Amino acid sequence: MVKFVAGLSRESIIDVQGLVSVPSVPIKGTTQQVEVQVRKLHCISKAMPTLPLTSRMQQEAGEQLVRVNQDTRLNYRVLDMRTPANQGIFYIQHEVGSIFRKFLESEGFEEIHTPKLIAGTSEGGSAVFKLDYKGQSACLAQSPQLHKQMAICGDKERVFEVGPVFRAEDSYTHRHLCEFVGLDVEMEIKKHYSEVMDIVDRLFVRVFNHLNEKCKKELDAVRRQYPFEPLKYLRKTLRLRFEEGVQMLKDAGVEIDPYGDLNTESERKLGQLVLEKYGTEFYILHRYPLAVRPFYTMPCYDDTKYSNSFDVFIRELLEERAKACGIDVNTITTYIDSFRYGAPPHGGFGVGLERVVMLFCGLNNIRKTSLFPRDPLRLAP
Numbered sequence: 001m002v003k004f005v006a007g008l009s010r011e012s013i014i015d016v017q018g019l020v021s022v023p024s025v026p027i028k029g030t031t032q033q034v035e036v037q038v039r040k041l042h043c044i045s046k047a048m049p050t051l052p053l054t055s056r057m058q059q060e061a062g063e064q065l066v067r068v069n070q071d072t073r074l075n076y077r078v079l080d081m082r083t084p085a086n087q088g089i090f091y092i093q094h095e096v097g098s099i100f101r102k103f104l105e106s107e108g109f110e111e112i113h114t115p116k117l118i119a120g121t122s123e124g125g126s127a128v129f130k131l132d133y134k135g136q137s138a139c140l141a142q143s144p145q146l147h148k149q150m151a152i153c154g155d156k157e158r159v160f161e162v163g164p165v166f167r168a169e170d171s172y173t174h175r176h177l178c179e180f181v182g183l184d185v186e187m188e189i190k191k192h193y194s195e196v197m198d199i200v201d202r203l204f205v206r207v208f209n210h211l212n213e214k215c216k217k218e219l220d221a222v223r224r225q226y227p228f229e230p231l232k233y234l235r236k237t238l239r240l241r242f243e244e245g246v247q248m249l250k251d252a253g254v255e256i257d258p259y260g261d262l263n264t265e266s267e268r269k270l271g272q273l274v275l276e277k278y279g280t281e282f283y284i285l286h287r288y289p290l291a292v293r294p295f296y297t298m299p300c301y302d303d304t305k306y307s308n309s310f311d312v313f314i315r316e317l318l319e320e321r322a323k324a325c326g327i328d329v330n331t332i333t334t335y336i337d338s339f340r341y342g343a344p345p346h347g348g349f350g351v352g353l354e355r356v357v358m359l360f361c362g363l364n365n366i367r368k369t370s371l372f373p374r375d376p377l378r379l380a381p
């Protein structure tokens with residue numbers, strides 16, 4: 001049997017029969033304090049003798065082992081997935097999706113499924129994957145935004161969706177993908193769009209608490225390979241107005257356009273300032289300048305240079321905003337028409353599942369949290 005086992009290659013699949021026992025001398029170098037006295041061993045699937053990489057080669061912390069670059073890992077993702085860190089990452093991702101669904105269902109939300117083939121863009125701009133749809137011009141949906149709003153117009157008071165989102169930007173950064181899993185929510189608003197922020201607050205605090213309490217083993221496995229500090233967050237999420245964020249940056253010597261968007265460096269700096277002042281790495285920034293928001297965003301009633309960050313609509317303004325953003329309204333007529341039939345005030349939000357996991361685990365690249373990532377250069381595996 002020893003000779004047979006010695007001839008097996010690494011990563012082969014075996015079936016072992018034996019007796020589980022506790023040794024008289026404690027086992028060192030492992031957390032498991034039992035051993036298997038092997039009686040029979042069968043090879044179910046023998047791996048090729050030389051593999052492109054092994055799970056041992058990929059563990060980069062704690063031992064002096066060979067480092068494997070990210071492209072190689074992703075080229076052989078099936079092997080890459082076998083590391084304890086990656087097993088932990090994708091179990092954590094599963095838990096985020098699970099808690100997202102359970103929390104929203106407990107709050108009276110229903111899951112919906114919207115089309116990913118659409119006639120016009122759902123967010124504005126030209127960064128869409130265009131295709132021919134039986135002789136008609138079509139594209140892959142950038143988000144379920146239009147159809148989740150139409151569901152609200154159809155008397156669905158609270159809806160959510162977990163599904164693929166497509167972005168055709170030529171972005172090669174550490175935090176962008178061309179396809180990712182969107183976690184999207186839309187709901188009727190009774191009095192004020194802060195009701196949506198209330199949901200955001202409770203949802204993410206629930207997710208963070210759950211991961212810290214129920215995924216300790218997985219978080220430790222990730223931390224051993226990719227060391228990170230636990231996320232700092234408040235039990236009642238901080239809410240900052242955009243104007244307040246701009247002022248904090250100005251006080252720190254960072255000059256930005258008060259009616260423009262924040263670039264990556266400004267966002268990072270503001271995050272540092274918020275952490276220093278409020279002790280949190282997770283916060284809500286709202287009342288963005290209207291000029292930098294999508295066409296379906298409604299202006300603030302007290303200052304039209306700013307917007308209600310969580311999407312409240314009336315039809316006339318909607319069509320005007322769409323035209324101002326360069327969107328051909330003929331491609332979204334069914335969406336605009338839905339507001340002519342009577343539409344309640346509503347708002348929502350969307351976030352990428354992969355990005356949530358990346359930020360919570362302090363990872364340096366979103367490709368680590370996408371099972372088979374798609375970016376401008378990668379279409380396989």
